[in-house]
Amino acid sequence: MDYRFHAGSIPLLVSMPHVGTDVPDDIAAGMTPAATEKADTDWHLVKLYDFLGALGASTLSARWSRYVIDLNRPPENTNLYPGQDTTGLCPVDTFHREPLYLEGRQPSQAEVERRLAAYWQPYHTQLRAELDRLLALHGKVVLWDAHSIASVVPRFFEGKLPDLNFGTADGASCDKSMTDAIAGVARAGERFTVAVNGRFKGGHITRFYGKPEQGVHAIQLEMCQSTYMDETAPFGYREDRAAEVQPLLRQLVQAAADWVRK
Template sequence: MYPSATDDALPLVVDSPHSCRAMPPVIGCIAPETALMTGVDAYVDELWSSVPYVGGELLCANFHRCFVDANRSALDIDQDMLETPWPTLTQTSNEARRGMGLIRRFALPGVPMYDRKLTVREVQHRIHAFHTPYYERLNAAMDAAVARFGQAWHIDCHSMKSVGNAMNADAGQSRPDLVISDAEGTSCDPAFTQWVADVWQAKWGYQVAVNHPYKGGEIIRRVGKPLQNRHSVQIEINRGIYMNEATFEKTANFDRLASHIDVFLHELRDYIHSRLQPEGAQVPGYR
């Protein structure tokens, strides 16, 4: 967690759950490095690194999403990759059935992660040592913001491939520059979602879609509680506008995008200030 770098604290929490490149050594992991890298939101933590300088807090995962995915439910267990049945209740998603759940069975479609099945114990360890602490830190930051300001805003930051792959609803289709998601209007005041989209479209002419092809993952669904004044959106940035997707290297446009994010964060600071009540006040509902 990177705390606020300014005395002008803001009830803003930004997280990047998929930007860690380091895959810990795991017995039987056979996925090639290039396949593992496609699952990384490369440079997203760097792109959003100025969050503390507008008064917000930035949380970045220090574990690879293929090891355990912070944007999946802890109940999203893929039984097909286990030596023995999971001992408690599960809620297996379509993603897990395709091998892209909490613990990945595939690094890419058709590219297996392991040459063996995992034990229940090692999966439980990944949940307790990595997944659960991530949510504890994220929730603590949101709780502190709400306790001080009566409300809080959260942005869950990701990157996406420029073309949808075989497992996505937009398979083979070119994607917009950004996708803003709010779990179809349930994770925040829809006016905030629209404000975010409008800034990127009006200020720089980016192509922006809302809730397609991404509607938002586990993080915004758990963090976003607009009736409790906790507003959460997910932002996916097209990798093709800032990096080479084949070599994973930054392109010349990286600095331009980073500067736009800096400006966006300052606009967001002003947006939040305009909606803040006196310190400690509780704001009933949202408009």
């Protein structure tokens, strides 16, 4: 199976497109040692969000590494942040500009098209199908796109990121009242720093599927990995840090669920 999926009962789908770590053998054969470390993975998010089943949420998480193909990039590979550096649909380097492929082994356009069909499309077909199922049952639905990233990545931003970065395509992907409800919960604790539509405004999934006029309200949360794990290899899960942020994370998701069911 190209993804892991669980159908829930409430109008909330949590997508985790960058948690995958598998790389097919034929692709791995052309990759560098830097690629095998998979440093740019959204590590441990499934564990951090392990309360979703109890809430009744649907979940969809990736099997394949973003180094195979990035499920949160548009299929035509347009830059989501024009004028800014970013990695592409089939990345050729890491966030720290380390080559992912051996000399002469970068994917051709034909190979990119093959990966789109084989690895990208199945995830998006399931995502669309579950949104449609939940819409038919409930009339509207929240799509929560869950991500994490190292807190300092000079290639993409200066200094340290805020701990919790919400993106709604500058307000286009969901109702403002939902953003306000979620951000209000995030800021109330004062333990973690918060940004809304700052450096991260939501990727392809948030922007493409978030259509509030059609009942789909999408929001992306990009968390600093420093809030719950070690940011250097072997990227260990930190129970002590996770114990601080996980209760808030559950409150944030619950706020989205409460909003959509009103």
